[in-house]
Amino acid sequence: MQPSDATVRRDTNFGRNQSWETRIYEPANEHEVLAILDMHSKKTIRAFGSKHSWSDIVGAEISLDMTRFASVEPFVRGGKKFVRVGAGCTLRKILRELHAKTDQTLPTLGAVDVQTISGAISTGTHGSGRPSLSSYVTRVKVAAYDEAGNAVIYDYAAGQELEAARCGLGCLGIIIEVELSTTPKYMIAETVRLRTSLEDALSVYPDYPLTQLLWSRHNWKWLAFQRKPIGPRTLGVMERLKTRFLRVFSFINVDVMFHVGVTGSRSAGAWAVRGFQWLMPSLVPKGVERIDDSERILAFHHDLFRHEEMEIFVEEAKLAETTELLRAITDVFAGNVDELSPSIRQIFDELGCYGELLANRGRYVLHYPFIVRRVPPDDSLISMTASKTEASFSISAFTYDPPARRKPFYDFCSFVARALVLQVEARFHWGKHFPLNYEQISELYPKFERFREIALRSDPHGVFRNGYTARVLNLPPRGATTSSG
Ligand SMILES: Cc1cc2nc3c(=O)[nH]c(=O)nc-3n(C[C@H](O)[C@H](O)[C@H](O)COP(=O)(O)OP(=O)(O)OC[C@H]3O[C@@H](n4cnc5c(N)ncnc54)[C@H](O)[C@@H]3O)c2cc1C
Known part of the structure; x- marks a missing residue:
């Protein structure tokens, strides 16, 4: 790996609210990652995933595009099922390969499946009803530095290092590989219902543990997307037709038309926003049960409209x-x-x-x-x-x-x-x-200082840091000072 192997460009995130000048490498294996870390140990370095974060968490002088780390290897250990995944693999690819090779799936999923596994766990990405994806991580392989400042590989499989790496905000080094537990493939039954109050909306969780609520602005109505997991089942012809129809209907109605309404009313002005938000709960079809594969119901095309x-x-x-x-x-x-x-x-x-x-x-x-x-x-x-x-x-x-x-x-x-x-x-x-910033949030997390200690140990010279880590973790990049001096 030579500096000439990199591309220099101004990069930007999904939301178009962050952009940064950076030199991008696309390593093919962990030896190349280590070589880049050794070559640029006096700069700031971060890997990026799908750049779907809106915070200024991703930017650095040197960026690693981990797309070529894309392996998906399901395996069994002690009777339990896991998957070992390359750092740059997207959740969508993991799902596709897991479903093709096994009867397993990811234990949870947020509103989209385009994030990489490393990016998703690094910020604690989550859905509804189950713990974050980070929670299911059993091992993380990371390239970072030793005390002397040489690039080395760490394998975190237990203890607080693993707990730190499960949601590491990019501070523990460059993730090479992630191992996580999987769960048997399941379907979800979803029914949308209007609820009369927050209390009423919360009362659905015992029966529908994966529920997601929509709290409408201006008339403050609660709409519950009541969801419960059900075992995989073979659908009859009519059920299959209904599933297909509801997939298409949901795409047109929620992913497209609803967002056309949102963006259109936003452009028209406050009166249109109020009107559209007022009407919206009554426009959503209610009381129809939709049964589909879990990933079809949990993730949707929320990234069609930039926001x-x-x-x-x-x-x-x-x-x-x-x-x-x-x-x-x-x-x-x-x-x-x-x-x-x-x-x-x-x-x-x-x-x-x-x-x-x-x-x-x-x-x-x-x-x-x-x-x-x-x-x-x-x-x-x-x-x-x-x-x-x-x-x-x-x-x-x-x-x-x-x-x-x-x-x-x-x-x-x-x-x-x-x-x-x-x-x-x-x-x-x-x-x-x-x-x-750090002063406002550090006391909210009982293990915040422990996290900072582990981050300082695996990055003694502040290479894996940026303005974001300085602001929120009081971990400034090399050469800068902490907020306490
Ligand atoms: C449309 C949309 C929908 C979303 N829905 C949800 C949701 O339902 N639930 C939820 O919790 N979040 C959601 N998010 C937020 C998103 O899941 C997180 O911001 C996630 O971190 C983005 O993953 P990414 O692959 O794009 O990573 P990036 O945004 O590229 O990076 C995030 C962090 O991970 C680090 N990182 C990435 N790869 C590596 C690596 N190999 N080694 C070390 N560090 C690495 C980066 O340096 C950065 O610090 C959504 C975002 C969008 C745009």
Whole structure:
């Protein structure tokens, strides 16, 4: 590997909200990765996956495109089933090969399957009803540095190093290979129903553990995509026809038409957004049971329309209070209310931000419903659900504004994040819009300092760091100083 093997270009992420100048290598094996690390040990280095993160987590002077690490090897150990996957393999390819070679599938999946395995686990990617993908990782092979600064391979298969590598934010080195447990292939039965309140929406989880909720803006209705896993079954002719029809219908209705409505109403102005969001819950067909392969229901074409997202995580016990505060903030930003209830106002007063909230009145009308998912704890050091004893709920806020016009959305997110960290100890998805810094978040994660120690040990000279790690982990890149001096 020579510097001349690299391409120099300005790279950008899916959301088009991040771009960075970088020198990109495409190594073919771990020896080439080690050679690149040795050659550029005085620069900053990161690998990228599908660049589907919105936060500034990916950029570095030297980038490794791990596309050529694409192997998928299912295997059995001690009677349990696993898959060993090359770092650059996408979730879609893993699913395709697992399904072709075995009766197994991935234990969980988010809204899309285009992420790479390394990118997905590095930020704690999750779906609804099951722990994050990181939780199922049993071994991670990483190229990093030893104390003397030489590039070496580490194999993390147990202990806190594995827990750190399960959701490592790219700080532990370049992932070469990931091993994770698999689960028998399953189908999902999904029925959409309108629920009368948050309490009513939450009551479906015992029977429909994979449920995802849609909380509509402006009329604050709860729509439950009630989902339960069912064993694989052979569908009759009519059932197969129904499945195919509902696949096509869901693609046209949800993936395309709904998003055309969102982007169209956004362009038309606040009145159109209010109207469309008001109507939306009644436009979704309800009460029809859809049965399909799990990956067909869990992942959809959410990446057809470019957008950006911030995702909030709170413990189940704090969800009701969180939704009340979020509703108040959203209504004030949208200019929908003149006054808040005394109890809500008192909370913002005590947080010292009531004046700031009122100053933002009418500044931003959120044009997409909130999506709410249930995420049980996982065994990593710093994922959004790490060190929890009960399930968290995540609440996602989206914008489809073009990147240059997202400032009001960012201001909305910043206010929400600062208020919710203080009031309900909310955490935020590492790979999505992340408006907070180290001082604001470090105490939210009991094993945060342990994670930093492990990251410092496998990267003593700060090579695998960037502005993002400096800001959120207080791990500045080489040559820079920490926020404490
Ligand atoms: C349309 C869309 C839908 C999404 N849906 C969900 C969802 O349902 N649930 C959810 O939790 N998230 C979701 N996300 C967020 C996404 O899953 C995460 O941001 C994920 O990290 C992106 O994976 P990636 O392969 O694109 O990695 P990238 O964004 O390219 O990289 C993410 C991090 O991983 C590191 N990394 C990548 N490869 C390696 C490697 N080989 N070695 C070391 N570090 C590496 C990068 O350096 C970076 O720090 C969504 C994003 C989009 C755009």
